[in-house]
Amino acid sequence: MDGMKTAIGLMSGTSMDGIDVALLRTDGQGRVERGAFLGVAYEPAFREKLKQALQDATAIRERAERPGTLTAVERELTERHAVAIRDFLRQNDLSASDIHVIGFHGQTVLHRPDEALTVQLGDGQRLADLTGIAVVSDMRANDMVHGGQGAPLVPAYHAALAEGLVVPERPVCFVNIGGISNLTFIGRDGALMAFDSGPGNNLIDQWVEAQAGIPFDQGGMIASEGQVMAALAESYLASPFFTAETRRSLDRNDFLPPRGDQAELADGARTLAYVAAAAIMTSAGHLPEAPALYVICGGGRLNAVLMADLARLAGERGAKVVSAEDVSLDGDAMEAEAWAYLAVRAMQGLPLTFPNTTGTSAPVSGGRITTPQKIG
Numbered sequence: 210m211d212g213m214k215t216a217i218g219l220m221s222g223t224s225m226d227g228i229d230v231a232l233l234r235t236d237g238q239g240r241v242e243r244g245a246f247l248g249v250a251y252e253p254a255f256r257e258k259l260k261q262a263l264q265d266a267t268a269i270r271e272r273a274e275r276p277g278t279l280t281a282v283e284r285e286l287t288e289r290h291a292v293a294i295r296d297f298l299r300q301n302d303l304s305a306s307d308i309h310v311i312g313f314h315g316q317t318v319l320h321r322p323d324e325a326l327t328v329q330l331g332d333g334q335r336l337a338d339l340t341g342i343a344v345v346s347d348m349r350a351n352d353m354v355h356g357g358q359g360a361p362l363v364p365a366y367h368a369a370l371a372e373g374l375v376v377p378e379r380p381v382c383f384v385n386i387g388g389i390s391n392l393t394f395i396g397r398d399g400a401l402m403a404f405d406s407g408p409g410n411n412l413i414d415q416w417v418e419a420q421a422g423i424p425f426d427q428g429g430m431i432a433s434e435g436q437v438m439a440a441l442a443e444s445y446l447a448s449p450f451f452t453a454e455t456r457r458s459l460d461r462n463d464f465l466p467p468r469g470d471q472a473e474l475a476d477g478a479r480t481l482a483y484v485a486a487a488a489i490m491t492s493a494g495h496l497p498e499a500p501a502l503y504v505i506c507g508g509g510r511l512n513a514v515l516m517a518d519l520a521r522l523a524g525e526r527g528a529k530v531v532s533a534e535d536v537s538l539d540g541d542a543m544e545a546e547a548w549a550y551l552a553v554r555a556m557q558g559l560p561l562t563f564p565n566t567t568g569t570s571a572p573v574s575g576g577r578i579t580t581p582q583k584i585g
């Protein structure tokens with residue numbers, strides 16, 4: 210009926226905190242019906258394997274290479290995604306035959322847009338075999354073949370969501386504050402512009418992990434006890450990333466956390482929360498028009514200190530900041546939903562990326578489509 214497909218999106222983001230699973234019904238264009246969501250956390254031992262995989266990936270020169278632990282980690286990662294799908298289907302009383310396609314992001318272990326090299330671990334064929342469902346994987350590769358940055362890909366979905374947005378303010382800007390942050394501007398006339406906007410939670414996570422052995426600053430509680438260290442903040446915000454003529458997508462390691470002797474725990478967390486907020490607003494300066502509304506998704510929206518900085522900085526420019534939930538969206542599920550949406554578009558050969566989102570030379574589709582060869 211009416212071209213609507215049922216898809217599942219799978220996201221394992223740069224924070225490496227787990228697998229997000231989201232259900233979406235869509236026609237791959239303007240019609241979007243959001244469904245159930247499941248977050249499956251990685252236990253610390255698997256996060257350590259992913260960290261090792263990031264190290265091993267630095268030796269990759271060609272995207273199919275899997276040096277060191279990468280073959281084993283890719284296999285385990287794929288199997289974990291299959292288990293997440295199985296649990297998700299069971300919890301929602303669904304079976305594999307209810308799902309047309311899975312959009313599988315995998316885990317980015319290397320991203321060098323200047324060399325047109327981006328590597329996401331995750332075996333689409335094996336996931337299709339394990340789940341019995343068609344899989345679209347590797348959705349960043351074709352964009353790079355066409356001169357794009359390989360990220361961000363979520364803007365096509367943001368644009369579809371903007372059509373149904375329950376508030377009147379325009380232009381609107383969706384901001385994802387994950388490990389890295391990215392933003393999508395949607396103008397009054399629907400014009401789209403998007404790019405990675407700077408470090409998000411990654412620096413905060415790495416800082417509190419190194420200084421206090423905890424994985425993230427819950428609610429921004431640690432930051433709330435510190436002071437912004439102006440010189441340290443400036444050392445991040447002075448990066449040529451923010452002033453370059455063209456927008457560039459980011460690798461996890463493009464910005465590094467402070468050294469232990471540069472700050473106390475709370476001041477470091479406070480400064481990095483400010484940096485995350487200021488990075489977004491500085492990058493937003495490259496948009497064609499100042500947004501009237503910022504809709505924030507991703508884990509960073511749960512850091513109250515970061516959000517207060519963002520609200521203040523946006524307020525100074527006459528704009529409002531809301532969380533995805535304030536406009537009846539789900540800030541945790543959005544990227545996984547986007548991968549479901551993109552998978553449906555890929556099946557239809559529709560563009561995933563555009564000159565104004567990744568810098569690709571023309572709107573391009575992408576993804577590798579694999580269908581189940583065997584079950585189990």
Ligand SMILES: Nc1ncnc2c1ncn2[C@@H]1O[C@H](COP(=O)(O)OP(=O)(O)OP(=O)(O)O)[C@@H](O)[C@H]1O
Binds near residue numbers: 220223428
């Ligand atoms: N309750 C919370 N309080 C503060 N920060 C939080 C909270 N929950 C999650 N976060 C932050 O959000 C991060 C996860 O965010 P998210 O899942 O959006 O990132 P990701 O999808 O892995 O990254 P990316 O979008 O870059 O691929 C965590 O690593 C943590 O820093």
Ligand SMILES: CC(=O)N[C@H]1[C@@H]2OC[C@@H](O2)[C@@H](O)[C@@H]1O[C@H](C)C(=O)O
Binds near residue numbers: 459544
């Ligand atoms: C190479 C890669 O995995 N990039 C991610 C990362 O995490 C956030 C930001 O950097 C974004 O551009 C991208 O993911 C989102 C989901 C995207 O492509 O839209």
